[in-house]
Amino acid sequence: MTRFLFHTQLTMSFMLLLPLFFIILTILYKYIWIPLRIQLHFRQQGVRGPGYRPIFGNSAGTRRKMITEAESSRPVSFNHEGVVQRVMPHYYNWSKVYGDTFLYWFGSKARLAVSDPDMIKEVLVSKSRSFGKIRFNPVSKALFGEGLVGLEGEKWVVHRRITGQAFNMERVKEWVPEIVDSIQNMMSKWDANIEAGNKSEFEFDVHKELHQLSADIISRTAFGSNFSEGKRIFELQEQQAVLVLQALRNVYIPGSRFIPTKRNKTMWKLEKETRELVTKLIEKNKNTKQNSNTLLATLISPSKKDDILDLKEIVDECKTFYFAGKETTANLLTWAFLLLGLHQEWQNKAREEVDRVCGQNVFPRADTLADLKIVTMILDETLRLYPPAVMMMRQASENVKLAGRLDVPVGTQLFLAMTAVHHDVRIWGEDANVFNPLRFLEPRNHLGAFFPFGLGPRVCVGQNLAMVEAKIVLAMIVKCYSFVVSPSYVHAPMQSLTLQPQYGAQMIFSRR
Numbered sequence: 001m002t003r004f005l006f007h008t009q010l011t012m013s014f015m016l017l018l019p020l021f022f023i024i025l026t027i028l029y030k031y032i033w034i035p036l037r038i039q040l041h042f043r044q045q046g047v048r049g050p051g052y053r054p055i056f057g058n059s060a061g062t063r064r065k066m067i068t069e070a071e072s073s074r075p076v077s078f079n080h081e082g083v084v085q086r087v088m089p090h091y092y093n094w095s096k097v098y099g100d101t102f103l104y105w106f107g108s109k110a111r112l113a114v115s116d117p118d119m120i121k122e123v124l125v126s127k128s129r130s131f132g133k134i135r136f137n138p139v140s141k142a143l144f145g146e147g148l149v150g151l152e153g154e155k156w157v158v159h160r161r162i163t164g165q166a167f168n169m170e171r172v173k174e175w176v177p178e179i180v181d182s183i184q185n186m187m188s189k190w191d192a193n194i195e196a197g198n199k200s201e202f203e204f205d206v207h208k209e210l211h212q213l214s215a216d217i218i219s220r221t222a223f224g225s226n227f228s229e230g231k232r233i234f235e236l237q238e239q240q241a242v243l244v245l246q247a248l249r250n251v252y253i254p255g256s257r258f259i260p261t262k263r264n265k266t267m268w269k270l271e272k273e274t275r276e277l278v279t280k281l282i283e284k285n286k287n288t289k290q291n292s293n294t295l296l297a298t299l300i301s302p303s304k305k306d307d308i309l310d311l312k313e314i315v316d317e318c319k320t321f322y323f324a325g326k327e328t329t330a331n332l333l334t335w336a337f338l339l340l341g342l343h344q345e346w347q348n349k350a351r352e353e354v355d356r357v358c359g360q361n362v363f364p365r366a367d368t369l370a371d372l373k374i375v376t377m378i379l380d381e382t383l384r385l386y387p388p389a390v391m392m393m394r395q396a397s398e399n400v401k402l403a404g405r406l407d408v409p410v411g412t413q414l415f416l417a418m419t420a421v422h423h424d425v426r427i428w429g430e431d432a433n434v435f436n437p438l439r440f441l442e443p444r445n446h447l448g449a450f451f452p453f454g455l456g457p458r459v460c461v462g463q464n465l466a467m468v469e470a471k472i473v474l475a476m477i478v479k480c481y482s483f484v485v486s487p488s489y490v491h492a493p494m495q496s497l498t499l500q501p502q503y504g505a506q507m508i509f510s511r512r
């Protein structure tokens with residue numbers, strides 16, 4: 001009897017321990033065996049990197065520490081040499097030790113850092129089918145919803161077709177009068193400030209002004225006459241962006257976004273209000289049938305009948321455009337003004353060109369934009385030195401060979417080091433860190449060396465709007481004002497989802 005009991009107990013313990021044993025085995029396999037095997041696989045091909053640390057990889061701690069250190073480090077003098085070090089310190093530090101192509105770890109996910117233009121072109125263009133978008137940290141859904149930026153497969157094809165229509169050049173040109181009007185409103189406010197202060201010049205944070213301007217422009221182009229109602233949505237998106245960025249710097253623990261922490265509760269509240277406001281705008285637009293050339297109108301009534309989006313999909317796209325449309329363009333413009341404030345000779349060249357192309361008292365029109373060659377070169381050089389997107393990510397959806405020699409296993413994530421490529425002396429020459437728009441005089445012959453809007457099928461869908469908007473803003477402002485960088489400006493480029501000046505962009509403007 002005792003023996004029988006002993007055996008029963010033993011069998012029961014075994015049955016209870018068996019699942020535990022399998023769980024431990026799975027954890028060891030997933031978090032130790034696979035990463036170490038991948039690490040070895042790359043080492044055998046000559047790709048080194050900081051060694052794998054189980055579960056947390058080496059990103060959670062080291063990478064975050066490097067970013068925090070870089071952001072709290074002493075700001076650099078206003079030249080463009082320290083940009084890579086400040087905005088992607090982990091890339092800067094590790095590439096010095098391990099070379100340009102190296103492997104590091106985000107949790108248990110292998111990340112291959114790539115800065116070779118040929119490889120970048122392969123990843124984004126010729127072999128783009130073998131690489132997908134990296135799965136969003138679920139936290140970022142709060143900002144982009146499930147819009148174009150994160151979609152894949154057939155759903156992406158349909159959304160891309162519709163949004164492509166919304167942003168084609170002909171449509172964007174129809175928005176030029178709205179853009180001009182928006183800039184004029186801003187300039188009237190500036191002039192009122194000058195008059196009120198009874199001074200010939202005034203100082204302000206141009207970064208803030210340009211964010212407001214860009215918000216106004218995307219509101220008008222997205223919602224037409226309802227644009228003023230979009231203002232609240234931007235405020236909510238801005239608050240959300242700060243919280244999302246905090247969350248993205250940590251490895252995501254599955255399910256943690258559902259825990260009612262203080263941050264999560266604030267994010268839920270912001271998300272709910274944003275969704276309600278966008279939904280209201282959609283309903284209003286549907287009923288009024290006004291403004292047929294707005295973004296929203298195209299999303300609601302696409303030209304192909306089968307392309308109808310449901311309400312949730314439209315809300316998600318609107319959220320995406322709000323964030324993607326405002327943030328990036330405003331930052332491009334901020335850096336362009338700072339650079340022209342620093343390089344007065346280029347400010348003068350831009351002004352002469354605008355006067356020549358548009359006439360003395362006339363603002364740019366859709367048909368004169370193509371003639372603003374110097375303005376375009378200045379914007380390209382700004383996008384090279386201060387690319388708003390900073391870097392791009394991809395994930396191998398199958399085993400793939402790069403540059404004819406590097407075997408990349410399925411699931412490997414790729415960190416495409418855009419800012420580092422744009423500053424590389426081997427590509428751009430010894431003066432790579434010098435502001436010299438002339439380098440864009442001739443058409444570029446290497447795609448993978450300059451890709452501020454991405455490349456290939458997933459190239460930025462809003463590129464036309466961004467460039468048209470940026471050209472008009474720059475042209476109108478250089479025409480009416482001259483400006484210098486304020487002595488109080490502190491040069492500290494920082495990645496905050498996009499590339500921003502950490503302490504704002506104080507500049508001094510005077511009416512011409």
Ligand code: HEM
Pocket residue numbers: 148149150160218320321322324325326328329332387388389392393451452453454455457458459460461462463465466
């Ligand atoms: C200077 C301004 C801008 C820059 C530098 C920029 C940069 C980029 C980059 C690098 C990508 C590719 C991301 C990737 O493939 O991983 C992208 C995609 C995208 N951009 Fe922009 N962008 C700008 C302006 C805009 C504007 C004005 C809008 C819309 C109003 C917009 C909407 C989007 C969307 C929806 C995508 C995703 C496209 C897709 O996956 O098919 N962007 N952008």
